[in-house]
Amino acid sequence: MEEGRRLNIKDNIDIIVSFAVVGIVLMLIIPMPSALLDVFIAVNISISVIIILVAMFTTEVLQFSVFPTLLLITTLFRVGLNISSTRLILIDGYAGDIINTFGSLVVGGNYVVGIVIFLIIIVVQFIVITSGSGRVAEVAARFTLDAMPGKQMTIDADLNSGLITEEEAKKKRRDLQLEADFFGSMDGASKFVKGDAISSIVIVLINSLGGIIIGVLMKNLSAADAAKTYIQLTIGDGLVSQVPALLISISTGIIVTRSKNGENLGNSLIGQLTxxxxxxxxxxxxxxxxxxxxxxxxxxxxxxxxxxxxxxxxxxxxDIGKQIMAVENENKKNIETQSKEPENVMKLISVEPMDVEIGYGLIPLADENSGGDLFQRIASVRRQCAIEMGIVVQPIRIRDNLQLDTNEYIFKIRGTVVQKGQLMPNMLLCMDPSGENSDMPGIKTVEPTFGLPAIWVNKDQREEAEIKGLTVVDPVTVMITHLTETVKAHSYELLGRQEVKDIVDSMKEKYSAVVEELIPDLMTIGELQKVLQNLLKEKISIKDMVTIMESLADNSRTTKDTEVLTEYVRMALARTICNGLIDENNSIRVVTLSPDIENLIASNIQKSVKGSFPAIDPDNTTKILKSIRNIIDSVNFNDGQPVILVSPKIRPAFRKLTEMVFPNVSIISLNEVPNEIEIRTEGVVNL
CATH class of the missing domain: 1.20.5 (Single alpha-helices involved in coiled-coils or other helix-helix interfaces)
Structure with missing residues (x-):
């Protein structure tokens, strides 16, 4: 029976709350005995204490999302109590034990002191707490509404990438909407408390003046006795009302100023102060x-x-104990992991797409506590490669390697060393491509990225080096530049099927038509990967994926040869290819092939799984490469970027012929030069 009765009350709690709100409204009209008023005042104080405690123990605002509505109800409740107490004070000169006790304790025989204390509480609540809370709520509401589109896009991106389920996405969207509604409601609800503070001042004035007038004119009391009775009761009434109001105002400030750190106020406060x-x-x-x-x-x-x-x-x-315990736990975890043979073997055979290993002397460059910013700079490399080349580079790991020299670093791609270099952590690198100021005192070296002559100098020599016109860079910049160029040069190796799938998935959001037409009906992810790798091998950005995929969709119906499809894509990307090769006059300086070489290569092209190769004899190959070297050394190309213009038929094969000796020479065909660009022939490669 008892359990059924509890369940019945819980099921009808909404009816009880509705009657309670209606009862508060009736308090404004119906007179109330002083004993019942004491009960309701005690209830008001209890509710305010509960509210401030709940506000302190919540870890996020949505755990107390009913607070704006509760703020309205409690304000209305206090107004009802004020009216009921005013009625009793003016009619009977007595408004219950609680109000009388509050008045006696605070006034203590000195009305001026009581009035001053009451006014101080009002000022603190109205000017300090309520005003500040209202401003914070207003700003939070604006920021929350402005951030909603970005947060919704983040939720959609997480859903599309599989990081969250559909149900989790729905919950996140609902929580986001509730949070926006909450701060919007708080922006207006904070005005309730401000209005309540103003009304309290008015009520105190009315009660004091009205009580003295009634006591003198109607109850034949002297002015002193009337003031003693009614001012004491009025101040007690005001304090009984404003103490709970002050607690709720503090609760408002706590709610709107909380940050999302997953902890309640007490834990956050003590944890951060200590x-x-x-x-x-x-x-x-x-x-x-x-x-x-x-x-x-x-x-x-x-x-x-x-x-x-x-x-x-x-x-x-x-803290020291926690650090020791953390090290012990880590060692224990490593021992347990090593004792499990399957997990240990899997870790041994796994490799990172790319990682950076540094010697012991370079560790301060990666230590944020010592001012090192290597981690942030490496993150910027990934962003730069995405912007310039359109590739998604997986997170680059940084490890210390005691087997390296003290100041040495190496770059690995899938566990294999591809580049290495050395830095002087506490010095600066000065470069002078002209070689005219090589008398600068310092440690001579070679810049690792471009092979330029350079000098390591002390930091106090920076000004002297800059006066001489030298380029001065810090050690981290040297490494980051080297890393960036290494990533670009090996970008085709870093572009795996998973990275291609991520690019395709991101394309689906805005260009679903071209993606659905191409994949998987016309091409697989692997075939698309081969085309993109062919482009990246020749340092062509794949950022314009729309043009690439539309070209593949147009031409993959007639051929499945990835080399031929790559040539079609190159024609579609003509402006992208030529953009870095033209000068300010919209012209491009090129070297062409003699007809003999064109015919020789065209008649000896052989196909293989790796593409087209020119099967020509070694003597002719040597003559061609030697002629290319002579012309490159004598021609002044735009931005120093050599360009050889060939016919579309032999371009892939000629590229295979030259890429081992001249990897940085751009081999383009006539179909890849837009009509509005002027071609200037500066030399001819011949036998």
Missing amino acids: GFPKVLGMAAGVLLAMSMIPGFPHVVFIVLAAALGGAAYMLYKD
């Missing part, structure tokens, strides 16, 4: 110094300094 033991130790030193000032209470400051110093020492020992 998060830096050295700060407490420094504060203890300051207090100890203040205790020596003549006239100050020395004992108080010494006790506080001792307390803070002891707390700092205990927290420091606790």
Whole structure:
């Protein structure tokens, strides 16, 4: 029976709340006995205490999303109590034990003191807490509404990439909408508390003046007796109303100023204030110094300094203990992992797409506590490659390797070393391509990225080097530049099927038509990967995926040869290819092939799984390469980028012929030069 009765009350709680709200409205009209008023005042104080405690223990605003509505109801409840108490004060000169006790304790025989205390509470609530909370709620509402589109796009992206399920996405969208509604409601609900503070001042004035007039004119009291009775009751009534209102105002400020850190107020407050033991130790030193000032209470400051110093020492020992425990747990975890043969073997055979290993002397460059920014700079490399080349580089790992020289670093792609270099961590690298200022004192070296002559100098020599016109860079910039060029040069190796699938999935959001037409009906992910790798091998950006996929969709119906499809894509990307080769006059300087070489290569092209190759004799190959070298050394190309213009038929084969000796020479065909670009022939390769 008892369980059924509890269940019945729970099922009808909405009806009970509805009657309670209607009852609050009736309080404005129907007179209330003083005993019942005491009960309701006690209930009001209890509700305000519960509200501030709930606000302190919530970890996110949506756990107390009913707060704006509750703010309205509690404000209305206090107004009802004020009217009921005013009626009793003016009619009977008595409004219950709670109001009388509050008035007696605060006034204590001095009405001026009571009025001042009441006004201070009102000022603190109205000007300090309520005004600040209202402003914070207004700004939070604006920022939340402005951030909604971006957050919704993030949820959609997580859903499309499979990081969250459909149900989780629905919940995140619902929580996002509720959060926006909450801060929007709080922006208006904070005005309730402000209005309540103003009404309290008005009610106190009315009660005081009205009580004195009624006491003197109707109850034949002297002015002093009337003031004693009614001002005491009025102040007690105001305090009984404003103390809960102050608690709710504080709750409002706590709710709207909370950050999303997953902890309640108490844990966040103590955890963050005691998060830096050295700060407490420094504060203890300051207090100890203040205790020596003549006239100050020395004992108080010494006790506080001792307390803070002891707390700092205990927290420091606790931090050391946690660090030791963390190391022990990590070692224990490693031992347990090593004891499990299957997991250990899987870790041994797995390789990262790309990682950076540094010697012991370069560790400070990656230590954020020492001011190192290597991690952030490497993250910028991934962004730069995405912007310039259109590739998605997986996170690049950084490891220390004690087997390397102290200042050495190496770059690995899938576990294999592809580049290496050395840095001087506490020095600067000066480069002078002209070689005219090579007398700069320092350690001579070679810049690892472009092979330029360079000098390591001390940091205090920067100004001297810059005056001489040298290019001065810090060690991290040297490594990051080397890493960026390495990623670009090996981008085709880093573009795996998973990366291609990620690119295709991101394309589906805006260009679903071209993706659905091409994949998987006309091409597989693997075939698309081969085309993109062919483009990246020749340092052509694949950022314009729409044009690439539309070209493949148009031509993959007639051929499945990825080399031929790559040539079609190159024609579609003509402007992209020529953009970095033209000068300010919209012209391009090129070297062409003699008809003999064109015919020789065209008549000896052989197909293989790796593409087209020119099967010509070694003597002719040597003559062709030697002629290319002579012309490149004598021709002044745009931005120093050599370009050889060939016929479309032999372009892939000629590229295979030259890529081993001249990897940085651009081999383009006539079909890849837009009509509006002028072609200037600066030389001819011949036999």
